[in-house]
Amino acid sequence: MSRVLVTCGAGGVGKTTLSAALALQLAEQGHRVIVLTIDPARRLADALGITLDNTAQRVPTRNGELRALMLDAKGTFDDLVARHAPSPEVRDRILANHYYRFVSERLPGVHEYMAMERLLALHAAGDADVIVLDTPPTRHALDFLAAPDRMAGLMDEGVMRWLVLPATTSGWRMLEMGSDVLAGVLKRLLGQGTIEDIADFFAGFQSLWSGFRERSLAVRALLRAPETTFVLVTAPAPGARAEALAFLDVLRKDGMPFAGFLVNRCAEPPPAVWPLPSPIPDAARWEAVSAAVAPALDRQRGRVEAQELAIADLVAHAPADARVWRVPESPREVHDLDGLRELGATLEASGAVAALGGVS
Ligand SMILES: Nc1ncnc2c1ncn2[C@@H]1O[C@H](COP(=O)(O)OP(=O)(O)OP(=O)(O)O)[C@@H](O)[C@H]1O
Numbered sequence: 001m002s003r004v005l006v007t008c009g010a011g012g013v014g015k016t017t018l019s020a021a022l023a024l025q026l027a028e029q030g031h032r033v034i035v036l037t038i039d040p041a042r043r044l045a046d047a048l049g050i051t052l053d054n055t056a057q058r059v060p061t062r063n064g065e066l067r068a069l070m071l072d073a074k075g076t077f078d079d080l081v082a083r084h085a086p087s088p089e090v091r092d093r094i095l096a097n098h099y100y101r102f103v104s105e106r107l108p109g110v111h112e113y114m115a116m117e118r119l120l121a122l123h124a125a126g127d128a129d130v131i132v133l134d135t136p137p138t139r140h141a142l143d144f145l146a147a148p149d150r151m152a153g154l155m156d157e158g159v160m161r162w163l164v165l166p167a168t169t170s171g172w173r174m175l176e177m178g179s180d181v182l183a184g185v186l187k188r189l190l191g192q193g194t195i196e197d198i199a200d201f202f203a204g205f206q207s208l209w210s211g212f213r214e215r216s217l218a219v220r221a222l223l224r225a226p227e228t229t230f231v232l233v234t235a236p237a238p239g240a241r242a243e244a245l246a247f248l249d250v251l252r253k254d255g256m257p258f259a260g261f262l263v264n265r266c267a268e269p270p271p272a273v274w275p276l277p278s279p280i281p282d283a284a285r286w287e288a289v290s291a292a293v294a295p296a297l298d299r300q301r302g303r304v305e306a307q308e309l310a311i312a313d314l315v316a317h318a319p320a321d322a323r324v325w326r327v328p329e330s331p332r333e334v335h336d337l338d339g340l341r342e343l344g345a346t347l348e349a350s351g352a353v354a355a356l357g358g359v360s
């Protein structure tokens with residue numbers, strides 16, 4: 001059975017980068033790993049060899065096995081329709097429908113829900129030891145946690161019957177003529193599309209609802225299963241606190257298993273003792289050197305102090321068993337395999353890989 005590691009957090013804190021670094025590190029320890037990335041920076045995607053074609057690409061590793069893919073929400077939806085439609089006619093009818101195009105590309109929450117469908121499929125395939133799931137920035141990540149519930153709700157028989165009831169064009173027309181207000185509300189609820197399109201979409205989609213509902217319940221269960229772990233990526237800056245705590249709150253309320261914080265881009269304390277230069281400079285020169293270096297060391301010490309206060313504050317609000325792993329700022333941008341490897345080594349040194357990978 002695959003373990004599932006979900007990395008969440010605010011925008012730009014390093015979720016995608018750390019997901020990839022963790023995945024690579026775990027793979028090179030000899031495990032079979034899949035990383036599902038969301039919108040990776042172009043150069044990182046290139047380094048991993050992934051393209052937006054919805055297939056997992058093998059990443060060249062020194063050991064183990066790493067496959068990487070980036071989420072293609074529309075492609076995932078199309079695949080689901082193709083796989084579960086009862087006939088080629090129904091499949092083609094849905095895929096060609098204008099309203100379907102809106103639903104699959106722009107309906108709020110669909111992107112997040114498709115990430116969940118993809119996760120479920122990867123988990124069901126059962127050919128990975130660990131699946132690392134990157135997520136969109138916090139505001140959307142809340143959607144992302146709610147997506148399976150919302151989808152299950154939408155798929156409820158009751159709602160379904162209500163929507164299918166007027167599933168003939170004339171039925172919808174009657175609704176439209178019967179009440180402009182109701183038609184207006186429906187349109188806003190359902191997004192753009194002509195009444196004919198919407199009616200036709202629901203008629204075609206009827207046979208697929210129960211499958212969507214079942215899978216959304218399965219995802220809901222998987223997110224809370226013992227093999228799943230959430231980790232929150234955050235920045236050491238005091239400003240990151242509110243977002244991290246808001247996220248933590250949602251995780252706790254929803255009963256998601258939370259492992260701890262990956263505090264990314266941490267400063268490291270300056271060394272307490274400096275090796276004496278050799279030859280030892282004369283007193284006057286020595287003073288000049290320390291006068292030049294001291295303010296920088298002070299600044300660095302100050303930065304670390306502020307960072308540690310921010311971390312302590314975070315920990316004070318977290319569950320007692322939450323862990324903290326400090327990830328240092330890399331001296332250069334991380335966009336190739338060597339950069340990921342270096343970051344992976346620091347994740348290993350911090351104990352994060354062993355704790356989060358959870359594979360023996
Ligand atoms: N430890 C680090 N040291 C140096 N640079 C880093 C580190 N972690 C991340 N970065 C850089 O920060 C930038 C943002 O990282 P990343 O794209 O992983 O963030 P994200 O949380 O996935 O963003 P988004 O919310 O937009 O998806 C990238 O340029 C990445 O290379």
Ligand SMILES: [Mg+2]
Nearest residue numbers: 015016038039
């Ligand atoms: Mg990202």
